[in-house]
Amino acid sequence: MRALLPFITVIVLVLLAIVGVEAANLQFLFGVVIPYAAAAIFLAGVIYKVVSWGRVPVPFRIPTTCGQQKTLPWIKQSRIENPTTSAGVITRMLLEVFLFRSLFRNLKTELREGPQLSYGSDKWLWLAGLSFHWTFLLILIRHLRFFTQNVPIPVQMLEHLDSFLQIGLPLLYITDVIFLAAVTFLLIRRFTIPQVKYISLAADYFPLFLILGIGVSGVLMRYFIKTDVVGVKELTMSLVSFSPAIPKDGPGTIFYVHLFLISALFAYFPFSKLVHMGGVFLSPTRNLANNSRMVRHVNPWNYPVKVHTYEEYENDFREKMKTAGIPVEKE
Amino acid sequence: MYNGGKIILGLAVFAGLVTFPFLYNIGQADRQPDLKLDTPVIRQMAVKHCVEPKAFMRAEHMQLLNDWRNEALRQGNREYVSSTGEKYNISLQNTCLHCHSNKKKFCDECHNYMAVHPYCFDCHLQPKENVQ
Incomplete structure (x- = not known):
């Protein structure tokens, strides 16, 4: 059920674009208004999210246990896993962003006969x-x-490299094949691994179906249901030069489906888990040097606390204390 | 904001990347492809037509050329029957370029616009207009 609703949503989006263009002739809406709106929501939404995260104080460093912390001189520090310097943190972030180092540590856990709990390396998700x-x-x-x-x-150059196998015409892109295979794997994984299926929500399935829809519509448009690419470029160029116009014998419906799904993705982006694109840079366990033992980190939300010292207390109750025979510091 | 400097720097980079297509084209002339069909052979045709209808050729010409290449060179079949039932000789040099002898103003117009680099002329001779 949690997968069905997102799937139907994506189908509805596809149908909306088809009906909107074929039946209602809303080329301008689907080709100009919605893409502009989606791009604006994407840009403003991601900035808003990141700024709102930036306003959250980070009072202390979160040491991670995956590497030896800097300690006595004869114990070797893990400089990347547990950095104390900015250079170490930057290296850790680069490895995280470009190579998904944390995910590389992914393990699979199995309860085998015995019962015996066993852990094994699982690089497929990372790959x-x-x-x-x-x-x-x-x-x-x-x-x-x-x-x-x-x-x-x-x-x-990228396009040359991507199509250098020279299979078919238009030339097959290697990235298209890998992309669809990877998205399919990530989707099937959610259906077949019981633990992953259990924790998967509609918000996990929807982006996968949507991205798969974008990939499939793009592949269909390039290799199968071809459309006039020159018309497509005339439209996109008119968009980026802020003089939007639908070309007279413009691109086919498949293009509007592709574009509408992308617009949906862009507009959905800032409000979903996809915004981890910005979030990864603000992960406290990744972007903070573990220097709690060298630098004092003061809680940013510390405010001046109203205190009542013993001196003031004695001033308040001196006479009563004397009467009761309690010793006082000042007479 | 905490660590505001770094975050704003990051956001500025992000905004720059997102708006790159908008910024890159500022001041660049809008050059749309301008195909020319006025070659001597086409001018002499009573009914101007290609091997297949215009809409099909626009979207599928690369597929057709690929099929022609496979038919002629791998199957040894030099005869193409179009959707209208007419027979054509399968040949880039003698059929396609016979009419479209203006590669620069025909092929290259759109290919340059779309930044695609077909490898037809890695093997085939270019029409004379280009050989200088």
């Missing part, structure tokens, strides 16, 4: 996750050829 994120990034960069008049050389 699929890394492939998915990298190919998604490369595909995004590759799409810049639709958004730039003189396509930058690095983008052209």
Whole structure:
């Protein structure tokens, strides 16, 4: 059930775009208004989220136990896993962002006969996750050829490299294959591993179905239900130069489906788990040097506490204390 | 905000990347492809038509060329029957480029616009207009 609703939602989004373009002729809505709105929501939403996280005080450093902390000189410190310097933290962040180092430690836990609890290495999630994120990034960069008049050389080089197998025409992109395979793996994983299935929510399935929908619609448009790419570029170029216009014999419905799903993803992004794109940089266990023993970290929310000293107490009750025979410091 | 400097720097980079397509094209002339069909052969045609209808050719020409390559070179079949039942000789040089002898103003217009680099002319001879 938790997977069904997101699946139906994505199907409805696809149908909305098809009906909107084919039946209602809302090309301008789906081709201009919604993409602009989605881009604005994405930009403003992510900034809002990151700023709101930035306003949360981080009173202390969270030491992680995956590496030896800096201690006595003859004990070797794990400089990357448990850094005390900015350089160490930056290295840790780079490894985290580009290579998903934390995920590399992923283990699978099994209860075997006995009963015996056993742990084993499980790199598949890391591999699929890394492939998915990298190919998604490369595909995004590759799409810049639709958004730039003189396509930058690095983008052209990337496209050359991506299609160098020269399979079919239009040339098959290696990233397309890896991307769809990785997303499919990440989806099937949620269905087949009982523990993962148990904790998977609609908010986990929806982005997967949506991204799979984007990938499938893109692949369909490039390799199967082809559309006029020049028309597509005329539209995208008109969008980025703020003079939006739908070309006269513009792109086919499949393009609007693809675009609408992407718009949905962008608009959904800041309000969902996908915003971990910004969040990873603000992870306290990753971005803080473990220097609690060297630097004093004062709680940022400490306010001046109203205190009542013994001196003041004695001033208040001196006479009564004397009468009761209690010794006082000042007469 | 805590660590405001670093966070704002990060957000500035993010905003720069997101708005890159908008910023990159500022001041660049909007150059749309301008195909020319006025070659001597096309001018002499009574009914101007390609091997398949225009809409099909626009979207599928690369697929058609790939199929033609496979038919001619791998199957040895040099005859193509179009959707309208007409027979054509499968040949890039003698059929396609016979009419479209203006590669620069025909092929290259869109390919340059879309930044695609077909590898047709890695093997085939370029039309004479380009050989200088």
